[in-house]
Amino acid sequence: MDPLANVCSNFEQVGQAFVSHYYNTFDANRSHLGQLYKDEVSMLNFEHSAERPGQYKGVSAILSKIQSLPFQQVKHHVITIDCQPTPGGGVIVMVCGNLLVDAEQIPQKFSQVFQLLPSGNGSFYILNDIFRLNIG
């Protein structure tokens, strides 16, 4: 079976528009990000490790984690965006960039990957979300 039989033909535009919307929302009012995730289905890995688990499932747990991050202000500066189509009309999006929190002067490099799936009404939701600071 062709895994891309039902491909998202404008995956590049979908991914680019998502990235713009996601980080604008994150930087303006991250409590509004909940609408981009789905019920009990969406997953987030946030700096996950065996010593400090950071795996969250479902809108409520994900939003709670995002809102609890220990800064008041953040600015994401996106450097690269890669998009590819995935099965079921989905899109995988990888973002690399820099972020600045509060009064920090030195940006931190980050990488983040999303898999978006069609929600059936013409829009997309985040199924997979993995965030990493590029340290170590």
Place this chain on the structure above:
Amino acid sequence: MDPLANVCSNFEQVGQAFVSHYYNTFDANRSHLGQLYKDEVSMLNFEHSAERPGQYKGVSAILSKIQSLPFQQVKHHVITIDCQPTPGGGVIVMVCGNLLVDAEQIPQKFSQVFQLLPSGNGSFYILNDIFRLNIG
């Protein structure tokens, strides 16, 4: 419909084993990586940009790109691995790490994401592959 109705229950082990196998093969003899991709289906973004396109589709194009990389020796040092299940029994894997090529002394940071899909014989193939050096 639950996008994870047919979930890969051991996605963490699948992802970890894949990462070990992929980079060991890459560093030992990258011409053998072709067996991890599938026919005309697999996709690779390698440092892709509008100015210097780096999108490849199908085993032949992907392997040709990997083999043409301008170094004789490379060593990938994996720092973090994140795995999540995806629809169709698949696994998304994000890797962050350092790599050293030839006689270079200063490692370069990289991030790479894969989506693995079951090949039907108990193993997995790479559908999506996106590689980025963390520069800029």
